[in-house]
Amino acid sequence: MKRHRIRSLVANTAVAVLTAVTLVPLVWMVTVSFMPRGASSHFPPPFWPERWSWENYYELLVRRNFDGAWFDYRIMPALWNSLAVAAIATALGLLLTVPAGYAFAKLRFTGRERLLKVMIAALVVPGQVAMLPLFLLFKELGLVNSYAGVILPGLAGIFSLLFVRQAALSIPEEMLDAARLDGASEARIFRSIVLPLLAPITVTLALFLFLGSWNDFLWPLIILTDQHKYTLPVAVAAIVREHAADGELMMAAAVVTTMPVLLIFLPLQRYYISGLLSGSIKG
Amino acid sequence: MTRQERTAWWLTGPVLAIVAGVFLLPVLLALALSVTDYSIYAFASRANVQFVGLGNFIGLLRTPLFWRALANTALFAVLGVPMAIGLSLAAALLLHDKTVRWKPLWRVALFAPYVTSVVATAVVWRFLLNTRYGLINYALTAVGLPTVDWLGNPHASIPAILLFVTWKIFGYNMIVFTAALAAVPQDLMEAARLDGASRWGRFRHVTLPAIGPTLLLASVMSVAGFLQIFAEPYVMTLGGPAQSTVTVLYFMFDEGFKWWNLGQASAVALILFVLILAVTNVQTWLGRRNQWL
Numbered sequence: 001m002k003r004h005r006i007r008s009l010v011a012n013t014a015v016a017v018l019t020a021v022t023l024v025p026l027v028w029m030v031t032v033s034f035m036p037r038g039a040s041s042h043f044p045p046p047f048w049p050e051r052w053s054w055e056n057y058y059e060l061l062v063r064r065n066f067d068g069a070w071f072d073y074r075i076m077p078a079l080w081n082s083l084a085v086a087a088i089a090t091a092l093g094l095l096l097t098v099p100a101g102y103a104f105a106k107l108r109f110t111g112r113e114r115l116l117k118v119m120i121a122a123l124v125v126p127g128q129v130a131m132l133p134l135f136l137l138f139k140e141l142g143l144v145n146s147y148a149g150v151i152l153p154g155l156a157g158i159f160s161l162l163f164v165r166q167a168a169l170s171i172p173e174e175m176l177d178a179a180r181l182d183g184a185s186e187a188r189i190f191r192s193i194v195l196p197l198l199a200p201i202t203v204t205l206a207l208f209l210f211l212g213s214w215n216d217f218l219w220p221l222i223i224l225t226d227q228h229k230y231t232l233p234v235a236v237a238a239i240v241r242e243h244a245a246d247g248e249l250m251m252a253a254a255v256v257t258t259m260p261v262l263l264i265f266l267p268l269q270r271y272y273i274s275g276l277l278s279g280s281i282k283g
Numbered sequence: 284m285t286r287q288e289r290t291a292w293w294l295t296g297p298v299l300a301i302v303a304g305v306f307l308l309p310v311l312l313a314l315a316l317s318v319t320d321y322s323i324y325a326f327a328s329r330a331n332v333q334f335v336g337l338g339n340f341i342g343l344l345r346t347p348l349f350w351r352a353l354a355n356t357a358l359f360a361v362l363g364v365p366m367a368i369g370l371s372l373a374a375a376l377l378l379h380d381k382t383v384r385w386k387p388l389w390r391v392a393l394f395a396p397y398v399t400s401v402v403a404t405a406v407v408w409r410f411l412l413n414t415r416y417g418l419i420n421y422a423l424t425a426v427g428l429p430t431v432d433w434l435g436n437p438h439a440s441i442p443a444i445l446l447f448v449t450w451k452i453f454g455y456n457m458i459v460f461t462a463a464l465a466a467v468p469q470d471l472m473e474a475a476r477l478d479g480a481s482r483w484g485r486f487r488h489v490t491l492p493a494i495g496p497t498l499l500l501a502s503v504m505s506v507a508g509f510l511q512i513f514a515e516p517y518v519m520t521l522g523g524p525a526q527s528t529v530t531v532l533y534f535m536f537d538e539g540f541k542w543w544n545l546g547q548a549s550a551v552a553l554i555l556f557v558l559i560l561a562v563t564n565v566q567t568w569l570g571r572r573n574q575w576l
Contacts, residue, residue, distance in 0.1 A: 008382035015377050019392045022450065026395065028418060029407045041416050096301065099294035109291035115299070122302070125310055126511060126559060128532060129552045132545050133312035134305060136321075156306040161298060186290035215400040217514045218532075222540055233402035237518050240406050247416075250406050257403035265398045269391050272398070276455070277462050 029258070033057070033251035040247045056252035074227055075256060078235035081147075082214055083260075085231055089151045089213040090206050097157040098202055101164020102194050106176060107186075119158045127153070128218070135222055149223045150231065154213060160205055166278065167201040168194070204275030207268050214261055232257045316549040323543035339550035349551070351526055352534040355441065359530065360509040360562075363445050368502050370453040375460035390461070394454035401451065405518040408447040409434065412519075419446075434520050437527035444515050444528060452508070456501045463497035464490070499570040506566065507559050531555050 028047065032040045033056055035049040063072035103109070104116060134153060135144070143149035171194065179189045195202075217233045224230055230238065236253045243249060265272060317339055324331040343349045374393060378386055396404065411418050412433040420430040433443035467490055475485045491498075513536065516528040522537075531551060539548030 004382070007380075011377060011380040011383050015383050015389050018374060018377065019389050022393050022396065022454075024418070025404070025407050025411055025450065026399075028411070032410070040410070043416060043421070045416050045418050045421050047418075096298040100298045103291040103294040107287050107291035107294070108285075109288040109295075112291075115295075119302070122306065122310075124560060124563070125306075126507070126552075126556055127306075128511065128535065129313050129556050130306055130309035132539050132549045132552060133309040133316055135540075136316075136545065137305075137309065137312070152301070153305045155298070156302040156304075157298065158302060158306070186286060190290075190294075211398055215398075217400075217402055218536070222536075233400050233514075236400075236406060237402050237514075240402075240409070240518055241521070247410050247413075251410070254403040254406045258399040261398055261400070262395060265395070266391070269394070273390075273394070273458055276458055 026258070029251050029254050032248055033255045035248050037246070037248055040251075056248045057256075060249060060252050060256070073239055073253075074230065074235055075232070075239075075253060077228060078230050078232045079256060081229060082232040085147055085150055085220075086210050086213040088147070089154050090209040092151070092155055093157050093160060093209040094202060094206055096155055097160035098164050098195075098198060098205070099190065101161045101166075102168045102190065102198065104161065105165045105168035106171060106173070106194075119162065122158055123162075131219065131222060138223065144223055145225045145229060146223075147229070150220050151213075153219060154209075154216070157209075160209065163205060163208075163275070163278075164198065164201065167198060171197055200271065201275065201278075203268065204271040207264070207272050208275060210264065211261055313549050313552060316546055317553050319546045321544075321546040321549075325545075326543075335546070339547045340554070342547065343550055343554070348526065348529065349534060352529045352531045355527065355529055356510055356512070356531045358441050359445065359512050360506050362441065363448060363509045364502055364505045366445055367449045367453055367505055368456060368498070370449055371456035371501070372460055372498070374453060374457040375464055378457070378461050379464040390458065393457060396451045397454045399451070401514040402518055404451060405447065405515055408450075409519050412443050412446075435524055437525040440520055440524060440527045444512075444519060447519070448509075448512070448515060452505075456505070459497060459501055460494065463494040467493040496570075499566065503563050503566045506562050510555065510559050510562070531558075 031048055034052045034054070035046070036051060036053045036055060039049065040046060060073050060075050063070055063076075065071075104112060130153070138144050138149050138152075143152070175193060176189055179193055184192070215233065216231075217237070220231045220234050221237070224234060227235070227238070236250075236257055239253060240250055318334060318336055319332050320335045320338070321332050377383065378389060378393075383389070410416075412420075414420060414430065414432045414435060417433070419433070423430055431439050431443075433439050471489050471493075472485060475489050480488065511532055512530045513532040516522050516530060516533050517536075520528045522529040522533055532555065535548050535551040535555070538544050538551060
């Protein structure tokens with residue numbers, strides 16, 4: 001029994017230490033963002049602000065007037081851009097892939113198996129291969145530097161479609177056939193039977209799509225050329241490449257970028273993790 | 284056409300059209316682009332585009348920075364995959380231990396970095412790794428070790444970025460591995476215990492074979508991920524110092540969207556694709572041969 005208690009102590013301590021070390025960067029990010037300018041550049045590095053200050057957030061987020069010229073870091077506009085882009089990308093992504101995933105699982109149509117094979121094969125092609133021609137295509141179409149240009153490539157949701165299909169496969173065939181015999185239209189069946197059954201994985205998928213869009217970096221960096229249209233990661237990267245020395249300010253920018261997703265993730269983490277597992281088991 | 288078939292096309296048509304238009308078509312065009320000298324002059328007039336055959340690929344093989352980028356990327360993968368998979372497995376084994384309490388809490392906390400933005404957390408790590416005021420060097424001095432010029436020394440820059448990447452992603456495979464560990468046959472474990480197998484023996488001969496396929500799959504996906512590193516050097520080092528963190532994707536981005544050599548950049552993208560495909564196939568083949576799959 002004593003050995004058991006020692007083992008329990010060691011294991012619990014190890015997990016606690018590992019978690020503490022993992023969380024240090026995130027906690028430090030928050031505490032430094034509240035330090036007065038320059039306070040973090042000391043040795044030993046302070047972990048806790050001596051005086052809590054909002055000045056970094058004020059400087060970062062509020063537009064100020066210097067000698068008649070407006071100046072700001074364009075973080076607030078970027079925040080709204082990111083929010084709008086992620087919300088639209090999520091809504092359209094669900095609208096496109098949830099019905100399609102169901103159709104691929106449960107409706108019989110010619111070419112279904114072949115299309116499925118093509119899409120699974122397409123999964124191995126990294127997205128970066130498409131980026132250069134896509135940029136040129138979007139240039140022709142006038143989509144460079146537009147939100148449509150940011151969102152559109154993400155809507156080619158092969159992964160989402162296969163994810164929904166996987167879940168829809170478990171819907172019992174008899175249930176759908178019974179509804180068909182009762183004279184329900186296909187649209188009615190989808191709305192009243194299929195959608196409620198797919199509700200949990202729709203939440204999971206929405207979470208994947210929202211976080212994916214919010215955190216996306218390379219494509220928005222390529223397609224957005226006007227600073228006023230930048231999404232948060234692109235705006236933050238642009239600032240850090242210019243103002244890298246202002247530690248506290250940069251931490252405030254990092255907090256603004258990470259906190260919204262953490263606040264969305266934490267209450268919904270169960271959905272995220274269950275989705276992650278079903279995706280990985282499928283392979 | 285049956286009613287079902289008509290509905291199916293209504294439901295799948297839009298997404299299939301988008302996949303064809305913004306993914307399949309561009310991938311095919313990438314092949315075409317890679318055999319042209321498409322550059323900034325082509326923006327002025329299409330007439331400036333010429334077919335150059337394999338010229339871009341040959342040109343790349345003669346570019347020292349491209350070789351440097353390949354070597355750097357390979358180093359990222361070779362060091363990074365064992366680091367990340369190792370930590371994921373260690374954390375999963377810890378979380379799997381029967382005596383550990385509050386598992387859901389630890390799980391979420393350890394996973395949290397994964398959902399954050401790479402750019403934002405790279406900014407944070409840039410300061411953690413700061414030579415003079417960073418917490419990491421402070422921790423090193425606190426235990427009596429010499430400090431490291433993490434992002435300023437060409438030999439330390441890749442390990443420094445890997446510390447960050449490992450921190451950010453290990454939670455993902457940790458979750459995958461905890462699920463695999465939960466599926467290890469308990470009767471087999473019990474039999475090994477009764478036969479007097481040591482803790483290591485049980486891990487080696489019962490646990491490892493059972494989670495082998497999962498480990499292999501995770502490492503295949505990790506390799507692909509490490510070969511696509513871009514944002515980390517873009518934010519933390521700008522490819523430096525001394526080009527020690529220029530990755531293949533970083534090279535492609537600069538070539539394509541800084542110098543506007545889109546033909547050349549497209550060749551880089553295709554080479555990256557072939558490399559990912561090759562490494563993935565070799566790993567799967569190794570796995571089959573050793574019967575991990």
